[in-house]
Amino acid sequence: MTERVAVRMSSVVKRFGPxxxxxxADLEVAVGEIHALVGENGAGKSTLMRLLAxxxxxxxxxxxxxxxxxxxxxxxxxxxxxxxxxxxxxHQHFMxxxxxxxxxxxxxxxxxxxxxxxxxxxxxxxxRSLSDRTGLRVEPSRLVSHLxxxxxxxxxxxxxxYRGAKVLILDEPTAVLSPPEVRELWxxxxxxxxxxxxxxLITHKLDEVIEISExxxxxxxxxxxxxxxxxxxxPRSIARMMVGRDVVLALDGRTDREPEGGSxxxxxxxxPGAAFPVPHDTALEVSxxxxxxxxxxxxxxxxxxxxxRGEIFGIAGVEGNGQTELIEAITGLRAVRSGTVxxxxxxxxxxxxxxxxxxxxADSGLSHIPEDRHRRGLVLDYSIADxxxxxxxxxxxxxxxxxxxxxxxxxxxxxxxxxxIRPPDASLPSxxxxxxxxxxxxxxxxxxxxxxxxxxxxPTRGVDVGAIEFIHAQLRRARDEGKAILLVSADxxxxxxxxxxxxxxxxxxxxxxxxxxxxxxETLGPYMTxxxxxxx
Amino acid sequence: MTGAPxxxxxxxxxxxxxxxxxxxxxPPLVALAIAAVVGDLLIITFGQAPGEVYRQLLExxxxxAYGFGQVIYKATTLTFTGLAVALGIRAGLFNIGxxxxxxxxxxxxxxxxxxxxxxxxxxxxxxxxxxAASVGGGVVGSVPGVLRARFGASEVIVTIMLNxxxxxxxxxxxxxxxxxxxxxxxxxxAAGRLARLADLSPMFAGSxxxxxxxxxxxxxxxxxxxxxxxxxxxxxxxxxxxxDAAEYGGVRxxxxxxxxxxxxxxxxxxxGVNYVLGYKHYYEEGxxxxxxxxxxxxxxxxxxxxxxxxxxxxxxxxxxxxxxxxNALVPKQMVDVLTxxxxxxxxxxxxxxxxxxxxxRRRRDPGIGRAPVGGGQGExxxxxxxxxxxxxxxxxxx
Numbered sequence: 001m002t003e004r005v006a007v008r009m010s011s012v013v014k015r016f017g018p019x020x021x022x023x024x025a026d027l028e029v030a031v032g033e034i035h036a037l038v039g040e041n042g043a044g045k046s047t048l049m050r051l052l053a054x055x056x057x058x059x060x061x062x063x064x065x066x067x068x069x070x071x072x073x074x075x076x077x078x079x080x081x082x083x084x085x086x087x088x089x090x091h092q093h094f095m096x097x098x099x100x101x102x103x104x105x106x107x108x109x110x111x112x113x114x115x116x117x118x119x120x121x122x123x124x125x126x127x128r129s130l131s132d133r134t135g136l137r138v139e140p141s142r143l144v145s146h147l148x149x150x151x152x153x154x155x156x157x158x159x160x161x162y163r164g165a166k167v168l169i170l171d172e173p174t175a176v177l178s179p180p181e182v183r184e185l186w187x188x189x190x191x192x193x194x195x196x197x198x199x200x201l202i203t204h205k206l207d208e209v210i211e212i213s214e215x216x217x218x219x220x221x222x223x224x225x226x227x228x229x230x231x232x233x234x235p236r237s238i239a240r241m242m243v244g245r246d247v248v249l250a251l252d253g254r255t256d257r258e259p260e261g262g263s264x265x266x267x268x269x270x271x272p273g274a275a276f277p278v279p280h281d282t283a284l285e286v287s288x289x290x291x292x293x294x295x296x297x298x299x300x301x302x303x304x305x306x307x308x309r310g311e312i313f314g315i316a317g318v319e320g321n322g323q324t325e326l327i328e329a330i331t332g333l334r335a336v337r338s339g340t341v342x343x344x345x346x347x348x349x350x351x352x353x354x355x356x357x358x359x360x361x362a363d364s365g366l367s368h369i370p371e372d373r374h375r376r377g378l379v380l381d382y383s384i385a386d387x388x389x390x391x392x393x394x395x396x397x398x399x400x401x402x403x404x405x406x407x408x409x410x411x412x413x414x415x416x417x418x419x420x421i422r423p424p425d426a427s428l429p430s431x432x433x434x435x436x437x438x439x440x441x442x443x444x445x446x447x448x449x450x451x452x453x454x455x456x457x458x459p460t461r462g463v464d465v466g467a468i469e470f471i472h473a474q475l476r477r478a479r480d481e482g483k484a485i486l487l488v489s490a491d492x493x494x495x496x497x498x499x500x501x502x503x504x505x506x507x508x509x510x511x512x513x514x515x516x517x518x519x520x521x522e523t524l525g526p527y528m529t530x531x532x533x534x535x536x
Numbered sequence: 537m538t539g540a541p542x543x544x545x546x547x548x549x550x551x552x553x554x555x556x557x558x559x560x561x562x563p564p565l566v567a568l569a570i571a572a573v574v575g576d577l578l579i580i581t582f583g584q585a586p587g588e589v590y591r592q593l594l595e596x597x598x599x600x601a602y603g604f605g606q607v608i609y610k611a612t613t614l615t616f617t618g619l620a621v622a623l624g625i626r627a628g629l630f631n632i633g634x635x636x637x638x639x640x641x642x643x644x645x646x647x648x649x650x651x652x653x654x655x656x657x658x659x660x661x662x663x664x665x666x667x668a669a670s671v672g673g674g675v676v677g678s679v680p681g682v683l684r685a686r687f688g689a690s691e692v693i694v695t696i697m698l699n700x701x702x703x704x705x706x707x708x709x710x711x712x713x714x715x716x717x718x719x720x721x722x723x724x725x726a727a728g729r730l731a732r733l734a735d736l737s738p739m740f741a742g743s744x745x746x747x748x749x750x751x752x753x754x755x756x757x758x759x760x761x762x763x764x765x766x767x768x769x770x771x772x773x774x775x776x777x778x779x780d781a782a783e784y785g786g787v788r789x790x791x792x793x794x795x796x797x798x799x800x801x802x803x804x805x806x807x808g809v810n811y812v813l814g815y816k817h818y819y820e821e822g823x824x825x826x827x828x829x830x831x832x833x834x835x836x837x838x839x840x841x842x843x844x845x846x847x848x849x850x851x852x853x854x855x856x857x858x859x860x861x862x863n864a865l866v867p868k869q870m871v872d873v874l875t876x877x878x879x880x881x882x883x884x885x886x887x888x889x890x891x892x893x894x895x896x897r898r899r900r901d902p903g904i905g906r907a908p909v910g911g912g913q914g915e916x917x918x919x920x921x922x923x924x925x926x927x928x929x930x931x932x933x934x
Binding site: 402 | 761765780
């Protein structure tokens with residue numbers, strides 16, 4: 001490996017309003033290496049990379065790029081200049097035009113022309129040859145709207161490379177991929193590196209860092225706190241650097257199921273290897289549920305399962321296989337085509353709630369951590385205190401329909417203290433908080449009240465390691481208190497760490513259900529890609 | 537975990553309050569200054585001295601009793617229509633139908649006033665007429681409300697179209713059945729009239745200002761209480777900010793839309809009280825004279841907040857009355873242009889000034905704000921919502 005420098009960022013500062021995203025961050029990446037940029041969410045990784053890609057100028061510090069051979073100062077350049085210099089970024093949220101084909105998306109902005117018209121065949125030829133060279137296989141003539149998430153990501157990477165990227169920045173690329181797709185991505189990245197390309201990978205998944213990268217830069221609270229060769233690092237040492245203290249990693253949960261001690265007797269029954277208990281005290285029962293989406297009439301396809309009290313039932317699967325629609329149907333946000341949803345009331349009897357509205361389901365003991373806190377879970381412009389009563393606002397009224405400010409304040413003070421929401425100021429708009437603390441507001445609201453069944457959808461998405469640890473502990477505690485928890489997550493590690501039973505959803509159906517002892521990435525992986533068909 | 541203090545200090549709170557006041561006062565002032573400069577240039581092109589024109593404008597409005605009374609009168613109607621538009625925007629609806637809702641309110645008040653027998657106690661008659669005005673406006677507002685809630689029809693289109701339909705219908709009914717011969721207005725109502733301010737104090741002599749102004753202020757206070765202190769207002773604002781979050785929070789979004797349009801229409805309809813009960817005592821074609829449309833500007837400049845709306849209504853009423861006062865020096869239309877410039881300046885300058893204010897503050901005190909100090913407190917998690925609509929929905933500030 002050459003030691004030529006591809007990217008050097010020194011003492012970079014970037015502020016957004018009152019918030020300092022980068023407070024003197026440093027990064028040095030050598031040409032021809034895969035460099036992992038790790039840190040908790042809110043540590044400033046994405047911001048640093050967006051500065052490098054020219055999305056916005058830094059408020060201080062220096063950015064230098066050496067793609068042309070010699071290192072030159074490019075501080076404050078534009079995206080156009082960055083692309084021209086060979087620095088390209090693949091964002092977490094795809095920026096493709098769904099109604100155009102793969103090839104059209106790639107050449108967008110620099111179309112090949114034949115006379116007055118677009119040279120479609122020529123474009124497809126070019127894309128196909130690039131696709132062969134890199135191993136990023138996608139059919140150039142397909143419409144982007146027909147692609148899976150994994151394929152769409154390949155198109156994003158292809159587009160960046162098509163524009164001549166020598167430094168490829170990937171922001172949390174594996175968040176939307178199944179394990180086999182992740183392996184495929186690693187192959188592509190290694191090939192790019194071997195061809196002299198440079199890759200910067202933003203991630204907070206430590207196993208990925210160890211597997212794929214050669215060098216690591218760790219960020220915390222906007223600053224660079226460590227740089228090391230991957231060969232000299234362990235997940236634990238990286239995690240400690242990220243958080244600034246020892247943490248219980250999600251994976252540890254599998255061997256250490258009871259971090260709080262407590263009812264070890266009961267847990268021992270469910271230790272890995274033991275037969276998993278038959279649900280006896282069912283709290284949530286879904287029978288032959290079929291739910292339509294805008295795309296197809298059976299996004300959820302006559303699906304059935306049940307969750308018992310004192311159990312975490314995990315649903316794994318690549319996103320877009322009906323999980324969202326399933327959750328919305330259970331919680332009353334989406335109409336059901338056929339089938340029933342039954343939820344136990346406080347006395348333990350199952351009540352048919354299929355035709356009830358959201359509020360009545362919530363009042364009968366159904367709690368819901370929604371998958372998208374920015375869209376559903378929080379009102380970003382509302383204060384922390386007001387967000388802590390969302391969905392419960394009818395319980396915080398005094399006479400005449402007016403809100404009882406003092407009870408809302410007291411509720412906020414107690415939730416903020418119990419769930420360690422920071423900064424602890426109930427009057428701040430939730431927009432101003434980091435992802436982890438925003439999620440804590442949702443958790444505090446949904447788990448701080450009386451409930452029988454909890455639907456936890458992507459409960460730790462975009463949340464820092466410290467908050468993940470906290471949220472997982474809360475879920476385990478609720479389980480041990482006898483709550484029934486339906487956990488839906490695209491993060492297989494999370495599913496495996498928490499669940500007593502694991503199901504995989506594919507094409508709107510549950511294709512397999514395994515006790516946690518038998519569930520591993522290897523046993524579940526094939527089901528997640530549909531390799532095992534749809535036989536349940 | 538580090539033990540952060542649970543409550544921020546009183547000094548901190550005072551600081552935030554001061555910042556909030558700065559943020560709400562300073563940007564509109566800058567916008568007004570910009571508008572004034574552009575106005576100077578305009579006046580100069582007419583060969584007049586800006587100082588003299590502005591002096592006459594102020595003297596003709598706030599400088600004498602009659603002018604001041606006229607400003608109060610015009611601001612009263614604008615307060616109602618401004619509140620109507622703002623309530624819609626808070627619920628995520630753009631009500632462009634305030635003009636016809638205003639007319640329908642005035643019409644309903646006049647009809648009830650005409651129907652009531654002469655001997656009806658004045659107080660009772662007034663209450664009935666005021667109720668009729670709100671019902672009249674509410675009925676017109678209910679059409680786009682129901683169409684939006686039930687069928688997802690755009691309230692913008694429906695309210696625009698309804699302006700033509702309702703105004704034409706009212707004119708037809710008045711012209712064919714109710715009009716006094718040779719005029720386009722109804723007979724004067726016998727019962728329910730509101731006292732003019734001139735009756736109470738000679739300082740308003742000759743002006744149209746009447747007791748409706750108190751109703752306007754009371755209504756603004758009630759709208760504030762409703763929006764920021766009641767559960768229904770909490771839910772309405774969530775619907776306006778994030779309908780998906782409202783749905784999640786158990787709010788029936790369609791219901792809220794329907795109700796908000798009805799209430800919005802009722803607020804605009806109440807504006808009719810000002811003309812019918814307080815000023816002319818009859819309904820006349822076109823009495824709204826654009827107040828419904830100007831209500832959109834009032835809501836915009838008043839940042840959809842009742843207090844801001846009252847102030848913005850005074851501002852636009854001043855400009856409107858001032859146009860008459862300076863008519864001898866510059867064409868009256870120049871003040872219309874000035875009004876438009878105020879609207880544009882507020883829409884464009886306010887966000888800019890606010891941003892500059894934030895930058896300035898950080899430069900003055902770099903340690904301010906929520907710099908990352910420990911674990912888990914970093915970059916705010918704004919996600920995809922960075923590119924929020926530029927439409928002036930004024931958040932949850934109260």
